[in-house]
Amino acid sequence: MTRTLVLASHNAHKLEELRRILGPLIPGIELIGYDGPEPVEDGxxxxxxxxxxxxxxxxxxxLPAIADDSGIAVDVLGGCPGIFSARWGGPERSDARNVELLLWQLSDVADEHRSAGFVCAAALALPPVNGTAGEEICELGVWPGRVLREPAGEHGFGYDPIFQPEGxxxxxAELTGAEKDLLSHRTRAFGALAPEIRERLAAG
Structure with missing residues (x-):
C-alpha cells in the first residue's frame, strides 16, 4: 500500500534528493512537495x-510531514555559522558571499585547526488530532570534515566547494550526486529517521 508523506520544502531539488534517499528505505512511500505557507524559523x-x-x-x-534544517559548523568558530549558515554573508546573501566571508574569517587558521562538519536535523511530525499536536521525532546527522582554503568543484551548492569530507x-562539490547521497549529513539524518517513519506510516 502506498503511503503519502509531505516534504516541508518548496525546493524541488531537495524533493528529488530525498526521494532518492528515502525510496529504498521506505518501500511504498510517495513523497510529495509542499505548497503551503512557510513558518518563521525562529528556533x-x-x-x-x-x-x-x-x-x-x-x-x-x-498529512505526516518531514523537514530538515542544515548548515556547516566550524569548530574554531564555536560551531558557527551553524543555524545561520544560509544568512552568514549578510542582507545580500548568496552562496558565493557566504563562502567568501567564511574563508576570510578562517584565512589565518592553520590547516590542522580547520575541522568542521555539515549538520542536518531531520524531523517527522504527525498531523494534529482533535486540536492536539501529533507526535514529533527528530534525528541528527553529522558529516565530519574540514574547511579548505579555496573553493574546488562544480557540483553541489552552498558550502560544498570548500568542505572536504573526512577521508x-x-x-x-567534486563528488558525484550518487557519492554524496551515500555520505552526506542529510543521508545520515534521514537514514536514522527512516525506521521511525516506517513504523508510524504502518500504524496509521
Missing amino acids: LSFEENALIKARAAAAHTG ETRSA
Missing part, C-alpha cells in the same frame, strides 16, 4: 527549526 537549534517546518506542514496538509581528497 535556536537545527532540531528546533526542522520541527517548526515539519509541524507547520503537517498541520496545513493533514576524502576531494571537496563535496
Whole structure:
C-alpha cells in the first residue's frame, strides 16, 4: 500500500534528493512537495527549526510531514555559522558571499585547526488530532570534515566547494550526486529517521 508523506520544502531539488534517499528505505512511500505557507524559523537549534517546518506542514496538509534544517559548523568558530549558515554573508546573501566571508574569517587558521562538519536535523511530525499536536521525532546527522582554503568543484551548492569530507581528497562539490547521497549529513539524518517513519506510516 502506498503511503503519502509531505516534504516541508518548496525546493524541488531537495524533493528529488530525498526521494532518492528515502525510496529504498521506505518501500511504498510517495513523497510529495509542499505548497503551503512557510513558518518563521525562529528556533535556536537545527532540531528546533526542522520541527517548526515539519509541524507547520503537517498541520496545513493533514498529512505526516518531514523537514530538515542544515548548515556547516566550524569548530574554531564555536560551531558557527551553524543555524545561520544560509544568512552568514549578510542582507545580500548568496552562496558565493557566504563562502567568501567564511574563508576570510578562517584565512589565518592553520590547516590542522580547520575541522568542521555539515549538520542536518531531520524531523517527522504527525498531523494534529482533535486540536492536539501529533507526535514529533527528530534525528541528527553529522558529516565530519574540514574547511579548505579555496573553493574546488562544480557540483553541489552552498558550502560544498570548500568542505572536504573526512577521508576524502576531494571537496563535496567534486563528488558525484550518487557519492554524496551515500555520505552526506542529510543521508545520515534521514537514514536514522527512516525506521521511525516506517513504523508510524504502518500504524496509521
